[in-house]
Amino acid sequence: MTTAEVSHAADGSPPRRPAPLLTDDNAFFWEAATEGRLVAQRCNGCGRLRHPPRPMCPDCRSLEFEIVPLSGRGSLYSYAILHHPRHPAFDYPLVAALVDLEEGIRLVSNLSGVEAAAIRIGMELEVGFDATENGGAVPVFRPVGADEPGRPS
């Protein structure tokens, strides 16, 4: 189970990253992230993990589920280095990433701690947590063993 410190800006400036939209269906995910934990729904009927969250299992139609911890490890399925247009809440270029977690679900996230030229589809990643503007946090990723979160050059 992953529990990690939430990262803040090195200069102490307040987080600009927009807060996620919380609903009764998804709040557990973001509340766990705020505590530095990566979790997912697991169906009590058939055991399937699912993401994004939803109230019913699309396989067995069970409404019963539990929230389970994930390892926080995965691999880079795809990415895009975003240059334009620019939103004031982010620094650019910004690396958007699709991360296939080892438990078999996929997340949209960000990738840091790697130079743009070194980004490779399939590279092994691990989760960290980045603060958002409302005091929350979201899961972000960096290469396994990367020392410092960094930005592509």
Place this chain on the structure above:
Amino acid sequence: MSAPGPSFAGKAAIVGIGQTEFSRHAGRTELQLACEAVTAALGDAGLSPRDVDGLVSYTVDPVEETELVRSVGIAEVAYSSRVPYGGGGSMGVLLHAASAVASGAADVVVAYRAIRARSGATRFGGAKVTPSPTSGHAGTTAMQWCMPFGVLTPASWMALNSTRYMHQFGVRSEDIGRAVVQLRAYAETNPAAWGFQRPMTLEDHQASRWIAEPCIHLLDCCQETDGSVAVVITSRARAGHLPQLPVAIGAAAGAGLFEQEIASDHYRGDLSVMEGSVALARRLFGSFGFDRDDIDVAMIYDAFSPILLMQLEALGFCGPGEAKDFVAEGNLGPDGSLPCNTNGGLIGEGYIHGLNLVLEGTRQLRGTAVNQIPDARTVLVTASRTGAILTTR
């Protein structure tokens, strides 16, 4: 043509098309733009607003039916509907209209789209954090899982899938750029197009700034456009008494798959294939009586150029990973095996959210296109997960 397949097949026809100018600053409301396009289309059809009893648009269109009815003077609406999935649902309006006409639910249906993608309250391609997990039942709920990560634009959503496609099949930006060069060559001779008399080379494409690396340069993007288009559909029986050559809706289908939405759909297993388009092609080329060889012109949704290549593969015009060669061989050009987006596409002509592709398909079949393909008799119009086959056979 007596088509097999769904009972609506071949029973409805496009009898009128209309549009405003395409610009970056229309200087008037979407409602006014829609009024202009709708009345132009009805005039083209030789019909009056009093003949209209059906309206179809996109869930995301800002023009309310009530406002359109009271503006253009429609007497009684028997049928109305809206199609989700944004641009991917573009051709769904033809499925709805043809079904309504063939079933007798309506006699004359107008499909419309009005948009101020450039000068409106929010630029269509702009980076914005939306305040709600849904936007007008558009089919965008997974967008909420993109927003906290700065994945805020259609380009960024599609780039995540496109990068995987390029990786999977060894596609390079230049391979995609060759398709853009062809689109812009068509646009160069189309007076209605943004790209009219604006030549573009592969070098220009490669030198344009990155929007989303490694797949989307600036010149891979459609133009955010202001404007409106409208299409009039009625029964083939009535079409025979109207002035324009009837363009039959020989086939129409949709295929919205599990875990899919507009473009922020990143959760299916293999994103290197546009599986919605695979399923769509299975329907369009299944029971309606058409083969791929029947298609004289293809109009394919090209909001961003990588998805044009991906759809060529998914629709079965070439094999997985072969679109780069299919394009390089010139197959999309006027002398190729599949002349494609002959108005310049959404990239070259403008972005009326896909529906302007239907107008060009209709012009090709009437023989009135600027870049007319000789003897065009059957045209495919598709947008990711919705599509139709138009024909004068």
